[in-house]
Amino acid sequence: MTGELSPIDKAKFVAAKRAAEFVESGMRVGLGTGSTAAWLVRCLGERVREEGLRFQGVPTSTRTAELAREVGIEVISLDEARWLDLTIDGADEFDGELNLIKGGGGALLQEKIVATASDQMVVIADAAKEVETLGAFPLPVEVIPFGWTASQALLEEALVSMDVMGRKTTLRMNGERAFITDEGNYILDLHVSRIGNPRQLALVLNQIPGVVENGLFIDICDQVVIGYGDGRVETRDINAGTVSEDRVDFVESDNLFQDI
Known part of the structure; x- marks a missing residue:
């Protein structure tokens, strides 16, 4: 239940919840790998079940593929999709220009291929992932x-x-x-x-x-959705040069992620 989550996990949850709203029926969507991306997959699975959302997901790892199928997302390969409307993934670090370090989960190769085969890449992260200069994360x-x-x-x-x-x-x-x-x-x-x-x-x-x-993602990310432990969400668009803020309410009975 979200009420039992740590502040960092709450931040990941609200970022994922907000980014899940970017997905529309009929899209082909790259699904990232890692703890924050797992929240996203669960949120999208909820939309599939409760809203009838229908889209095709291209996972960036075998474990993401397994989770996506488990929550009811239609999974296809990148070769089948050929090109994607959107990829949503986490990051180990991001700087002010939205350059990234990725690969902490070991899926950097598939993640970079999928991200660059997309019209847009959106990164979801908690605020601690933002750095002035990349490199503290190996x-x-x-x-x-x-x-x-x-x-x-x-x-x-x-x-x-x-x-x-x-x-x-x-x-x-x-x-x-x-x-x-x-x-x-x-x-x-x-x-x-x-x-x-x-x-x-x-x-x-x-x-x-x-x-x-290598795990440096340069000029690939278009937007970053930053979650905070109090439910605030900040969205930065590097192309439009815009920054917006809103809030995602916690649902205390929500048990989407109790088994993660």
């Missing part, structure tokens, strides 16, 4: 397993000439084994602390042999 880089230690060495060498504060890289683990993405790849997390030039870093990282994609 930057994920997806690499193929073959020769990953060589890719890691090349990444660390490349960071020497970049405008960053730290150069430590670590292999993401799942228990005692390497974390495996949906595409069967590894993730190296770059602990850079601060990224002075995200655009340059994104370009350099993707030139390194073995690197599949």
Whole structure:
């Protein structure tokens, strides 16, 4: 029940609830991965059941696909959809220009493909995700397993000439084994602390042999919906240059998310 949620979870809930209103019947919608995106999927499932909303969802991970089917959303692949009206996803960090770090959930490759195949990308986040400069959250880089230690060495060498504060890289683990993405790849997390030039870093990282994609989303996000623990929601549109505020009321009996 929302009345039992922490302030951070309430903030995620109201952002997701507000963003779910952007979806209209007949749309093809990219569905993100992560804790905030899971709230969104639940909210959309509620609209499917209670309002008769009919749309096709393109999930960015197997776990999002499972949740979407569970709540009654029609799931299709990106190849079937070909192009999307909208993608709604979370972010690990976003700055004032709506540049993002994503990939904390390990789905950055599918997330970036889906987001860039959309007319619009909307990010949903709690206020703590906003930063002045990207980089405090470790930057994920997806690499193929073959020769990953060589890719890691090349990444660390490349960071020497970049405008960053730290150069430590670590292999993401799942228990005692390497974390495996949906595409069967590894993730190296770059602990850079601060990224002075995200655009340059994104370009350099993707030139390194073995690197599949990085978690910097530059010039991809169109709007961010920011939730607060008291129910306030702020929506920023980078293209229109507008900022709006409203409020989402909590329903104490709402148990949409009690099993998340």
